[in-house]
Amino acid sequence: MFDCIIVGAGPAGATVAYHLAKRGRSVLVLEKANLPRYKPCSGAVSPSVAQWFDFDFAPAINRKVNRVRYTWKLEDPIEAKLETSEPIWMVKRDVFDHFLVKQAQAQGAEVQDGVTVNGIEIKGDRWLVNTSSGTQEAKFLVGADGAKGKMAEWLGFKTPKLRQIGILEVKAPEAVAEHNAINFEFGLLKNGCLWNFPKSDGFSIGAGSF
Numbered sequence: 001m002f003d004c005i006i007v008g009a010g011p012a013g014a015t016v017a018y019h020l021a022k023r024g025r026s027v028l029v030l031e032k033a034n035l036p037r038y039k040p041c042s043g044a045v046s047p048s049v050a051q052w053f054d055f056d057f058a059p060a061i062n063r064k065v066n067r068v069r070y071t072w073k074l075e076d077p078i079e080a081k082l083e084t085s086e087p088i089w090m091v092k093r094d095v096f097d098h099f100l101v102k103q104a105q106a107q108g109a110e111v112q113d114g115v116t117v118n119g120i121e122i123k124g125d126r127w128l129v130n131t132s133s134g135t136q137e138a139k140f141l142v143g144a145d146g147a148k149g150k151m152a153e154w155l156g157f158k159t160p161k162l163r164q165i166g167i168l169e170v171k172a173p174e175a176v177a178e179h180n181a182i183n184f185e186f187g188l189l190k191n192g193c194l195w196n197f198p199k200s201d202g203f204s205i206g207a208g209s210f
């Protein structure tokens with residue numbers, strides 16, 4: 001039996017696992033995907049997250065960007081240089097998320113990937129977690145299974161209203177060098193925006209209506 005079972009090995013789950021394991025708790029992380037797993041995400045991370053960790057994120061950062069550019073119908077560009085001491089981190093989620101998981105493992109957390117949680121039940125003072133590879137038990141349970149995960153519903157929380165976002169990741173290593181800003185375009189998409197975030201070898205282009 002574990003002190004805590006964490007469902008999901010994204011940044012939330014890996015962070016909980018890291019801090020609990022570091023404090024000597026026995027932790028099991030269950031992740032349905034095989035790690036490292038790709039996740040569609042533009043991957044702009046605020047460097048302020050560093051304050052909650054005591055290790056260097058450098059190996060997980062793909063690129064740093066300190067300019068933001070805004071347009072309306074692709075015109076009237078406004079470009080601002082960020083005055084923060086540390087630029088925005090651009091990350092690739094397979095690398096970034098797996099880096100966090102490895103930090104948790106280094107503290108003693110057990111991670112089982114390729115294992116789907118199919119249901120949970122409480123029995124006395126413990127949680128029984130039913131997975132695709134058997135049942136696991138823990139005193140505490142953490143739902144870190146993302147926006148589309150089932151844990152919130154199983155635990156009786158209100159399920160969030162989901163919105164659609166389209167994302168396209170383009171490899172264009174020759175073109176990125178001259179693009180050193182995060183771009184937001186507000187006029188082309190009604191009630192939403194488009195964005196284009198540069199990575200070291202291409203672009204992450206998104207469209208979201210809110």
Ligand SMILES: Cc1cc2nc3c(=O)[nH]c(=O)nc-3n(C[C@H](O)[C@H](O)[C@H](O)COP(=O)(O)OP(=O)(O)OC[C@H]3O[C@@H](n4cnc5c(N)ncnc54)[C@H](O)[C@@H]3O)c2cc1C
Pocket residue numbers: 007008009010011012013030031032033037039040041042043044045046115116117118144145146147148149150165166167206
């Ligand atoms: C298109 C897009 C662009 C985005 N861009 C940015 C951005 O630029 N910057 C930013 O900060 N945020 C961005 N986000 C938001 C960001 O992706 C989320 O906030 C973040 O991933 C949440 O992390 P998490 O650990 O809570 O969940 P997730 O990263 O979603 O991880 C949940 C994990 O749980 C696993 N899981 C789910 N169900 C089960 C189950 N039953 N059993 C076992 N495992 C399970 C999943 O496989 C997954 O690995 C973006 C999101 C989208 C969709």
